[in-house]
Amino acid sequence: ERRVLAPGAVHVPDWLDLDRQRELVRACREWASEGPGIRAAVMPNGGQMSVRSVCLGWHWYPYRYSRTRDDQDGSPVTPFPEWLGDLGRDAVADAYGDPDRARGYRPDIALINHYDDGARMGLHRDGDEQSPEPVVSLSIGAPCLFRFGNTENRGRPWTDVELHSGDLVVFGDESRLAYHGVPKLLPASDLPDTGLAAGRLNITLRVSGLA
Ligand code: MD3
């Protein structure tokens, strides 16, 4: 099942089977334990983000990318593994129903966000990548309310969508620079046993366009 949210934005509910979700949780636990660990980024105004995150390939901190964790201990970022790029290509092919569209898709960044019950992400645009290639979003664990806005401003119109464990969303074309956010997690009942103890995991794959 594919749901087109807007031109270039496609939601594929339950795309990841349970084995894939468990494999990703295991990998994220490993990545989160390397170096300085999984941390909440600090905004230029001094405020801390409520999600905790870890990056592969390129390290993001507000609002730039670096090969080293410049806002933490300066250590080199964890490499982006080839198998994750393969997963991203499969995701783009399935979401757009077009293997040709996916053939040249080579993500080199993964941003892994963990939300605990109170965490949220305000409406923002992802503009730090130099490439217009799509963003692949994978959700695991507790469901959330995802707000998909317009490309002009933080206001209406927006569409509220529930994202559940295993869901894929691909954001490309005209939707690549749309405002979006996560107003809240939703009550978790009957969650699949992914190995995630609590909260929600979101993995986004991106193309940096950086050398
Ligand atoms: C729409 N993450 O990491 S994923 C982020 O669920 C981020 O953790 C949210 O926003 C999360 O930047 C939302 C969905 C998402 C990701 C990137 C997008 C939607 C997007 C880029 C462009 C448009």
Ligand code: FE
């Ligand atoms: Fe974002």
